[in-house]
Amino acid sequence: MDISVVILIASFVALLLLNVPIGIAIALSGFFSLLLSLDFVSTTTTMAQRMSAGVDSFALLAIPFFILSGFLMGQGGIAHRLIEFAKILVGRLPGGLAFVNILSCTLFGAISGSAVAATSAIGGFVIPEMEKDGYSREFSTAVTVTASTTGMLIPPSNILIVYSLASGGVSIAALFLAGYLPGLLVALCLMIASAIYAKAKGYGIASEKQSGELLKKTLDAIPSLFLVLLVIGGIVSGYFTPTEAGAIAVLYSFVLSTLIYKEVKIKDLSGVLNKSVCTTAIVMLLIAASSAMSWVLSYENIPQSISDFFLSFSNNPIIVLLMINILLLLVGTFLDMTPAVLIFTPIFLPIVEALGISPIHFGIIMILNLSIGLCTPPVGSVLFVGCSIGKTSLAKVIPPLLPLYLAMFIALLIIICVPALSTWLPMVFGL
Amino acid sequence: MSLAKVCNRVDYFLEVFTSALMVGLVLDVTWQVVTRFFTDNPSSFTEELARFFLIWIAFLGAAHVFRKGAHLGLDYFVEKFSPDAQNKIVKTILVFVVIFSVCILLIGGSSLAYLAWDLDQSSASLGLPISIVYLAIPVSGVLFLLFSAESFKNYSNI
Numbered sequence: 025m026d027i028s029v030v031i032l033i034a035s036f037v038a039l040l041l042l043n044v045p046i047g048i049a050i051a052l053s054g055f056f057s058l059l060l061s062l063d064f065v066s067t068t069t070t071m072a073q074r075m076s077a078g079v080d081s082f083a084l085l086a087i088p089f090f091i092l093s094g095f096l097m098g099q100g101g102i103a104h105r106l107i108e109f110a111k112i113l114v115g116r117l118p119g120g121l122a123f124v125n126i127l128s129c130t131l132f133g134a135i136s137g138s139a140v141a142a143t144s145a146i147g148g149f150v151i152p153e154m155e156k157d158g159y160s161r162e163f164s165t166a167v168t169v170t171a172s173t174t175g176m177l178i179p180p181s182n183i184l185i186v187y188s189l190a191s192g193g194v195s196i197a198a199l200f201l202a203g204y205l206p207g208l209l210v211a212l213c214l215m216i217a218s219a220i221y222a223k224a225k226g227y228g229i230a231s232e233k234q235s236g237e238l239l240k241k242t243l244d245a246i247p248s249l250f251l252v253l254l255v256i257g258g259i260v261s262g263y264f265t266p267t268e269a270g271a272i273a274v275l276y277s278f279v280l281s282t283l284i285y286k287e288v289k290i291k292d293l294s295g296v297l298n299k300s301v302c303t304t305a306i307v308m309l310l311i312a313a314s315s316a317m318s319w320v321l322s323y324e325n326i327p328q329s330i331s332d333f334f335l336s337f338s339n340n341p342i343i344v345l346l347m348i349n350i351l352l353l354l355v356g357t358f359l360d361m362t363p364a365v366l367i368f369t370p371i372f373l374p375i376v377e378a379l380g381i382s383p384i385h386f387g388i389i390m391i392l393n394l395s396i397g398l399c400t401p402p403v404g405s406v407l408f409v410g411c412s413i414g415k416t417s418l419a420k421v422i423p424p425l426l427p428l429y430l431a432m433f434i435a436l437l438i439i440i441c442v443p444a445l446s447t448w449l450p451m452v453f454g455l
Numbered sequence: 456m457s458l459a460k461v462c463n464r465v466d467y468f469l470e471v472f473t474s475a476l477m478v479g480l481v482l483d484v485t486w487q488v489v490t491r492f493f494t495d496n497p498s499s500f501t502e503e504l505a506r507f508f509l510i511w512i513a514f515l516g517a518a519h520v521f522r523k524g525a526h527l528g529l530d531y532f533v534e535k536f537s538p539d540a541q542n543k544i545v546k547t548i549l550v551f552v553v554i555f556s557v558c559i560l561l562i563g564g565s566s567l568a569y570l571a572w573d574l575d576q577s578s579a580s581l582g583l584p585i586s587i588v589y590l591a592i593p594v595s596g597v598l599f600l601l602f603s604a605e606s607f608k609n610y611s612n613i
Contacts, residue, residue, distance in 0.1 A: 043533040044548050045526035047517070048555045055559055065566060072563030072592050079513045082502050088480065088509070264488065267505075271484035297474040302525060304477075305516025309526065312513060360527055402531035 028324055032057035032317075040358070047309035050363055051075065054317040057324070071316050078315025078366075079308050082267055083189060083196065087182045087307060089270025090137035092300040093277040097136055099296060100281020100288045102248045103145035106131045109245035112238055119222035121157050123215055125150045125164065126171040130211045133175020135251045137182040138303075139398060139406045142172035147413040159227045163424040165414030167218055169407050170428040173395035174214075176361075177207035177388065179256055180273070185266065186311065186362055187387045190318075190369035194383045196266045197259050198455035202384045202446045206392060209445065210435045217431035221424065247280055260453055307362055314366035327371045334375050341379040345440055348372050349393050356397020360405060364394050381443070388446040392439060396432050399425065462522070462605045465598065469519045473512050480508045500580045507578075507588050514560075514591040518598035521552070522605075545610050549603050556599035564592025 035056045039049035051071065058067045097103070107128045114123040128150060132142040147168040154164035176183050179200035188196045255273050258264040264272060281288040288296070321327065338344055355364050369390065376386045398406040401418060411418055439445055487501035520526055533544055572586035 039551060040529050041532055042544060042548060042551075043528045043530050044551050045521070045528050047526060048552060051559055052551060052555050055555075065562070068558050068563030069566040069570070070563075071559045072567045072589075075559070076510055076514075076567070076589060076592060079510055080506055082506055085480065085484065085505050085509055088477065088512070089484070092477065092481070268484055268488045271481055271488065274481050275485060294474060297477050298470055301470075301473040301477055301512060301516050302520050302523065305473075305513060305520045306526060308509070308513035309517040309520075358529065403527075403529055405527065 026324060028057045028060045029326060031060065032320065032324075045309075046360060046363065047306075047313040050310070050317045050367075051313035054313070054320040058320050061323070070319075074316035074319045075312035078312040081189060082265075083185060084308075084311065086180070086185050086196075086266040086270040087137070088300065088304040089267065089274050090180050090182055091141075091303045091307075092296070093270070093273040094136035094138055094141040095296045095300050095303075096274070096277040096281050096288060097132075097248070098141055098145040099292065100277065101285045102135070102277070102281065103128070103132060104149055105241075105245045105248055105285075106135075107146065107149055108241045109249075112241055119219045119227065121150070121154045121159065122164075122167050122218040122222055122227070125154065125167050126174075126211050126214050126218065129168065129171035130174045130178060130207065131249070133172065133178040133181075133207065135180075135248060135255075136175065137180045137185075139172045139175050139395070140409050142175045143168055143406055143409045144413050146172065147410060151414045157227075159222070160225070160424070161414055162416050162420045163218075163221065163225070163227070165410050165416050165421050166424040166428055167214070168414065169399050169410035169421075170425070170432060171211065171214055172406060172410075173398055173432075174207045174211050176391050176395050176398075177203040177210065179203050179259075180266070180269070181391075182307070183361055183365060183391055183394075184387065186365050187369060187391065189311075190366045191373055191383050191387065192370075194387060195450075195455055197262075197453075198384055198450040199387055200256060200259060200266075201449040201453055201455060202388055203391075204449055205445045206388050206435070206439050209438060210392065210395075210432060213431040213435040214428060217427045221427050247284060251276055251280075260455070310360065310362045311366060314363040317363075318367050318370050321367070322370060327374065330371050331375045331378075335378070339379065341376070341381055342441070344375065344379055345381065345389065348376070349389065349436070349440065352390060352393045353396060356394040357400045358403050359397075360403060361391075361394045361398060364397075365390065382447050384450060385443045385446045389436070389440055392432070392436050396429060396436070399429070399432075458605055458608060462601060465601065466519060466522055469515055469598070473516050473519060476508050476512050480505055480512070483508065503578055503580050507583070510588055511591045514595035515598070518595050518602060521599060522602040542610055546607065549607050549610075552599060552603050556596045556603065560596030560599060561593050564589060564596055568593065 032053050036049055036053035039052060055071050110124045110127040114120060114127055117123055128146045129142050132146050151164045151168060155161050181203060184199040184203060185196055188194050188199055251273060254276060255269045258269045259266050334344055373383060373386060377383060398404050411421055483501050483505050487498055491497040568586040568589035571589055576585040577583060578585060
């Protein structure tokens with residue numbers, strides 16, 4: 025291996041272990057490695073230029089918009105109404121509240137783009153309710169954490185926008201449609217796993233009587249669910265670009281939460297804006313640094329060497345996909361999703377495309393695979409948020425997470441082996 | 456004025472400025488949709504302006520988030536050390552943040568902005584000098600340095 029590659033990997037691992045902010049660790053390791061090939065000023069200028077080019081994209085603008093609309097909806101009583109609606113649908117089944125939890129997270133994922141937002145918005149309501157109904161706090165937290173990753177696949181999804189960028193322009197509309205069935209499959213697998221777990225532990229049946237309120241609760245949830253039609257319908261039919269749809273989503277959720285549901289006051293808005301700016305800046309620093317790192321990697325011809333290495337093993341698409349997935353599972357445990365997608369898509373996509381795998385299918389596989397990493401230590405942003413929302417500790421939440429990891433893993437295997445789950449819907453809509 | 460006071464003021468200004476850019480972003484893209492649907496003359500500058508806003512939000516916001524200590528990191532292993540050792544680790548981290556701010560943001564960003572100014576590059580539809588857009592990078596570098604100094608001082612006083 026080339027010395028510049030050794031420096032890149034060694035400095036990245038060292039900086040990461042030292043707890044240097046990941047975006048800065050990525051940028052610095054790219055910088056140190058590039059210093060071997062270019063003079064000092066060219067290296068600094070190239071890094072700065074690659075970083076700003078990384079965030080200079082109109083498509084990326086959808087991300088701050090979906091973040092902002094997510095925060096508006098999280099505070100605006102929308103989460104609560106979705107939960108009530110989910111109760112009508114699945115609340116009376118055995119293990120009902122676990123189902124309500126999963127379905128609410130999926131519905132919230134269908135109107136916002138971030139799993140962390142779903143965990144805090146839904147978990148804050150459902151975990152205490154589940155505990156009251158006899159479920160353990162740890163199991164309830166585990167369910168929320170894993171279920172909220174369905175929002176990564178179900179559009180609008182910020183990470184699918186990042187993948188579209190990293191893949192060099194796979195249509196965002198096609199990726200959004202591709203995410204629906206796999207997202208629902210993950211939710212279904214989680215429901216089956218939690219039903220078995222709840223039965224084994226003797227957790228209760230939802231005790232709530234629901235009568236008369238059915239119509240009101242459904243009517244209450246309709247304005248929230250209408251957002252799906254507006255945003256996804258607008259994108260798929262070509263009325264809006266995803267970025268424009270994001271701006272529309274912000275305006276709609278603003279009107280809904282301040283004027284209709286009246287749960288966000290004007291004085292709360294500065295806080296919501298600041299939180300959105302911070303979340304945006306965190307993601308954008310990762311995107312800027314990862315784009316620069318990705319450029320350094322291709323400057324040093326790494327993708328080509330890795331591709332040769334993989335293809336020398338096998339030409340069977342399934343075997344290559346499985347090898348890539350094992351590697352991604354490892355990567356996902358210690359690297360956040362955004363840099364993982366930006367760094368590894370340019371490396372792996374040419375390999376799988378050479379084997380005839382659709383870039384849409386591969387995108388869905390990659391996102392689901394890395395979603396598992398969001399729920400595992402040592403780096404698992406959704407897991408950590410879940411533990412703080414559920415007021416439980418990492419060590420205690422791991423045992424009930426194990427069957428749910430298995431469920432996600434089974435869903436991943438199904439999605440790898442059945443490409444139609446990802447490619448059928450975009451094909452039906454001619455994307 | 457003490458360092459902490461300066462940082463508080465600068466940070467407050469950052470918060471207001473980036474929030475305003477965020478609102479500007481929403482209005483800008485909304486304007487794009489409105490002019491495309493309701494007039495025959497869709498606005499052409501909105502896309503460019505939005506991209507420039509995002510670059511400023513990204514780089515200034517990164518410094519603001521750094522002061523809050525909210526950037527993602529791997530604290531799992533570091534937390535296992537004694538408080539004394541952790542203090543030393545935090546200072547080491549700050550050294551790397553300073554290298555990042557000086558080399559990439561400050562020197563790299565200034566050189567990038569200077570190149571764009573020297574070549575007289577301006578944006579396609581607004582005609583703005585591109586160097587103004589790139590200026591976000593060295594400005595962010597200065598802010599990172601300021602907040603690193605504050606953090607270093609705080610950890611030295613313990």
